[in-house]
Amino acid sequence: MVRGRRRIGKSALAEEFAGRSGLPFAYYTASPGDPQAELSQFMDDIAASTLPARDLFAESAPGTWNAALLQLGQALPDDSPSIVVLDEVPYLMERVEAFEGLLQRAWDRVLSRKPVLLLLVGSDLSMMEALNSYERPFHQRGTEVVVGPLNPAEIQRMLGLSAKDTFDAAVVTGGLPLVCAEWPRGASVWEYLHQALGNPLSALLVSGERSLAAEFPTQAQAREVLQTIGSGERTFTNIARAAGGISHSTLSRAADLLIAKGVVTSELPLSTRPSKERRYRISDPYLRFWLRFLRPHMPEIERRRGDLTLRRIASQWSSWRGRAVEPLVRESLARLVPGSAAVGAYWTRGNDVEIDLVGADRAPVAGKLHFLGSIKWLENSPFDDHDAAALARHRAAVTDELVPLVAVSRSGVSCTGLSAVYGPDDLVRAWQPALARQTVWEIST
Template structure:
């Protein structure tokens, strides 16, 4: 059994909230609520289970399954029966037939003088299937639950619905504090799998930091060993996790799925996505991209520069899903007939060029966490710059705001190759591209997997520098 890796900051937040509840026991409203959201399979339930194990407090863990209101209520009763709440027998003696009654009875069985934890997982299912659920939850919290020393954890995978739960025009507004759970970061992945920094970034691009996928990576195994093992196993987490997540969020034949596939295979502009998705209508594509961006599955980005631009580009936001759509989804038939070797060879052939672009968002996020560092100032916005013809592309643009900057703080290039250093030719190209965006002597930066062989840069970064940014958590 693997030991629990990472999530130190999140565990501290949960522990602090629990201690607030414990310290406030006996006051008028000692209860605390946390709204936890994160994409499916990112490890929300595992985090909560680890917190409960460490807290050693009476607890209830209920997971909604997307059934009818009656079915969900039955599942809640079963969860109470198997919980560690001391007065759980009351639910068997007085079976509630309505959700309002269930909330009232739950408040009665919670301890009065010792802290407890109540977890409701996949809350968006309840919001979607149960009439007036948010209003019932709000009344139960205000009048009953918050008066008990309880930490209420409301957990959900639909990011937009969980954000809406706490929005100003909804009943539960400002009742809970928000916690966003992302994937395991590159430093956590490196520690978990015994990988050097460069290899840890490769692992982050393939697994997306999803704990279930990382758990199948043998400690110390190389990227290619992991992929070989996963492709030989038709039920590996690498192969099945994406399809399960997409099936839960999008109907199998929804146009959003076709648009997502087009973006995942490398199309980035509106016109090219429409063509790759079968020549769909402008209005249909607009709605599909809106759904994908609202759910934060796709990122829609504009060039970052002093001049406004309409050259919007789209990319799959989750690294694992991006890898799966590019390399695995189109070739599931050959993998299922045990020809994963063909898929693996195809990945090897395309890996260098695919990784070179896929690493850029992760480099930008690493720099955002790392700066300021003595060489460069903190940059409120870090993005990229491109033109419609792609004759000018700048991997890294640091600025005071986005997408239209008042001040450029630095410009940079990412060269993420195995055996090729950032050299004077790369620097000359960066100088040329800087001249196309500004006349000012904006500092130049290079990020290289294999080192730097030239001078004239304000700052340089390699895998070791970038991964140190994630250790600050």
């Protein structure tokens, strides 16, 4: 059961794998159409496959999905391996009555007795997770595989960038392979954007709209809320106001849908005290960039004025990037710092106390704090005494203990008194194989 967000390359990966295997295989992709029309397409795809007994579907056309899945088992070889890919399975789960039960029956009676690798692929994360959940028909009958984006170490290796430029690429592309493939090797973020914004059909521009069209074809309210969060609003009240004053119940339904689909992340402050000051952010860095800078200005890009968009990005880049890199920094530190089961952030309702990094034994209410830290991601400004003093003041507002203080800086550190310091090279190292990770924390302590 293969899942991952849209445009991540699941289908291409499955197709490439099946083709390279040298084994007979069948590949069917469902669509949000009429179930009977989809059944006809399924039969056509099996008949056009390389399965040795594919003629069964040309000779006898099953009239139901139950019969088609059982007949598929008969078309598979008994004594040699084969591969069957069912892509966009969530469409079948939505539109074919009791599809999960039909699949379970076909698997138990026929398919599992053959040497076949069955790949169930889907982009609706919540539905793919549900496929293997307790009390669902297909529970524990398959192995879950999550296809994620390229991580910073992979982006650096693919694009030949410095660590600093790697994180620029990560917050723009989100690690989407199709977008990264457009990035000229060794190019800066500005060289890449100049090229991509000059082509209205570039993957950078079209991937966002295609993802939303497939994910939310009829949910206009959810798309409006998503755009509002993408514009930078983070709290429930501000999102409701910026989205045109929609009711709290409407916003709650839209937010729940976005969270269930993995498009939006809901976060609480991490500390030893419970809090209700919830914030929302776009989960995918690429979609965050696209919603903020590209979607609102597609008309000017399409009329070949991408230079105006590029100028707008440049004017807001420093402040936007500083916030956009924070989730990636936290995820990197969770991999780097020994013993920190959770790395989050802390804030108050009025933001009079805001701490970028909180390492703890668990979240959102910690039993023990491991470290507190600040992120300074500016081009030519190091983390200095002023930043260190502000971090120490904020620590006093969170805990009476002398919890270790750490700094993450794009441009180095010019102060003392910190337990650990992390730069772009350290953060990239977090994503390399375990043997390559000797952390700055371990060195300093």
